[in-house]
Amino acid sequence: GQTNAALLKRREAAVPRGVASAAPMFADYAENSEIWDVEGNRYIDFAGGIAVLNTGHRHPSVIAAAKAQEDRYTHTSFQVVQYEPYVALAEKLNALAPGDHPKKSLLVTTGAEAVENAVKIARAATGRPGVIAFTGGYHGRTLLTLGMTGKISPYKKDVGPFPSDIFRAPFPNVRDGITVEDALTGLQNLFLTDAQPERVAAIIIEPVLGEGGYVPVPFEMMHALREICDQHGIMLIADEIQAGFGRTGTWFACEHSGVVPDLITVAKSMAGGYPIAGVIGRADVMDAMIPGGLGGTYGGNPVACAAALAAIEAIEAENLLERSAEMGAHFRTRFAEIGARTAPYRMWDIRGLGAMLAVEFVTDFDTAKPDAALTKAICAHALKRGLILLACGMHGNALRIMVPLTASDALIEEGLAIFEAALADAVS
Numbered sequence: 001g002q003t004n005a006a007l008l009k010r011r012e013a014a015v016p017r018g019v020a021s022a023a024p025m026f027a028d029y030a031e032n033s034e035i036w037d038v039e040g041n042r043y044i045d046f047a048g049g050i051a052v053l054n055t056g057h058r059h060p061s062v063i064a065a066a067k068a069q070e071d072r073y074t075h076t077s078f079q080v081v082q083y084e085p086y087v088a089l090a091e092k093l094n095a096l097a098p099g100d101h102p103k104k105s106l107l108v109t110t111g112a113e114a115v116e117n118a119v120k121i122a123r124a125a126t127g128r129p130g131v132i133a134f135t136g137g138y139h140g141r142t143l144l145t146l147g148m149t150g151k152i153s154p155y156k157k158d159v160g161p162f163p164s165d166i167f168r169a170p171f172p173n174v175r176d177g178i179t180v181e182d183a184l185t186g187l188q189n190l191f192l193t194d195a196q197p198e199r200v201a202a203i204i205i206e207p208v209l210g211e212g213g214y215v216p217v218p219f220e221m222m223h224a225l226r227e228i229c230d231q232h233g234i235m236l237i238a239d240e241i242q243a244g245f246g247r248t249g250t251w252f253a254c255e256h257s258g259v260v261p262d263l264i265t266v267a268k269s270m271a272g273g274y275p276i277a278g279v280i281g282r283a284d285v286m287d288a289m290i291p292g293g294l295g296g297t298y299g300g301n302p303v304a305c306a307a308a309l310a311a312i313e314a315i316e317a318e319n320l321l322e323r324s325a326e327m328g329a330h331f332r333t334r335f336a337e338i339g340a341r342t343a344p345y346r347m348w349d350i351r352g353l354g355a356m357l358a359v360e361f362v363t364d365f366d367t368a369k370p371d372a373a374l375t376k377a378i379c380a381h382a383l384k385r386g387l388i389l390l391a392c393g394m395h396g397n398a399l400r401i402m403v404p405l406t407a408s409d410a411l412i413e414e415g416l417a418i419f420e421a422a423l424a425d426a427v428s
C-alpha cells in the first residue's frame, strides 16, 4: 500500500511549496466527520475542508444527487446550453437570502471568483471604481481579491502591485482595542483622506471575520455600515463565503444583525464538498452588467448545482441551523471548562457566532500576547492523537471550529478529549 512518507516525497517534488498543507498525511477515505489516511489511520475532522463541510464528508443525499446528475450530463457550459439545476439553485439562493426585494444569483466556481464578480457588478451598477475592505479580512488569492485581503503574510507577500482604488478601513475588534466607534472614525477618515465616498462602489465585510480570527462584526457596526452605504449610494457586500449556510446558526451570518446587504458572496458549505460559488443580490444591481459580461466556462457546473441543492435540502431536513446554535453553545461550555481546568493552557477569548467558534492562545493572561508557537504545537499534537485542527487569526494563535454540523455528540466529545490531551502535550 501507499505510505504518507512516500506520497509526501512525490508531492514535494511535483507541487510548489506555496501550496502549504496543514497536515502531513494523505486522504484515503472520508465519511461525515472522519477521515482515514492511506495508512489506515483515523482522524476526527474539526476543519471540514476549511468550512466547506457543514453537511459532512460525502453526505448521502449530496452524493446521490451528484451521481444522478453525472448520469445525465456533467458539462454543457451554461453559456452554451442552459440547464435547469443552475436556475433551480439561483431560485433557491434568491429565496434564502435576506431581504424582501427581488433577487438574482450568478454562479461561479470559487469564492475568490464570487468576490471578483461582486466587485465588477457593484462597479457596473454604480459607475464607480472604489472598494473598501477591512483589516484582517480575507477575500481570496486572485490579484483583485488579494488587494482586498487585509493580511500580508503569507497571501500578499512578494506578489504586488495590487489593483488601485482598493481602500482599507479598521475592523472593529475589541481584542485589539478597536471599538465600533474607532472603526467608524477610521472609515470617516478614509472618506476624508483617500476614498471620495461618491467614487466608492462597494464596502465589503465578512459578518464574521473568517481567516482573520472568527470575530463577529458587532451588530451596531453592521447597521452603521448599512446607513453609510445608503447615505452615499454605496453597495454593501457581505462576504458569507465562510460564515454562510448554517455555520453561525442562520443561513447567512448577516441575519443575526438584521442588516440586509445589497450583494452576498457564497461558496464553501453551499455544496457540501463540490466546487461552486455565487453572488446573490438585488435584481436591478445584478442586471447591471451587459449580456456576456458575466460567466466563465465552468460557472455553475451542473454536478455542483445538484450537490448544492441537495446540501441545502439536508440543512433544512436535518435542522442543521438549530444544530449549529446548540453545537456552538456546547463548545463554549466545554472550552470554558477546559480553559478553567488548568491555567497553563492559556486559553483566551472564546468567541464566535453559533458553531463558527474560535479560541485564542496567549503567552500570559496579563499581556494576552498572541502565542502562535503554542497554537501550532497544539495542532501538531492533536494531529498525532487523531484530530485535525486548523488555526486562524492575524497572529496565527486562534483555533477555529469547523466540524460538520452533522457530527454526533459522541464524536465531538471524542474530539474535545483529544484537544484537551493535545493542550497538555503542548504545555508539558
Ligand code: PMP
Pocket: 050, 110, 111, 112, 113, 115, 138, 139, 140, 141, 206, 210, 211, 239, 240, 241, 242, 243, 267
Ligand atoms: N472569502 C472568504 C470569507 C473566505 O473565507 C474565502 C476562503 N477561505 C474566500 C473568500 C476565498 O474563497 P476560495 O478559496 O474558494 O477562492
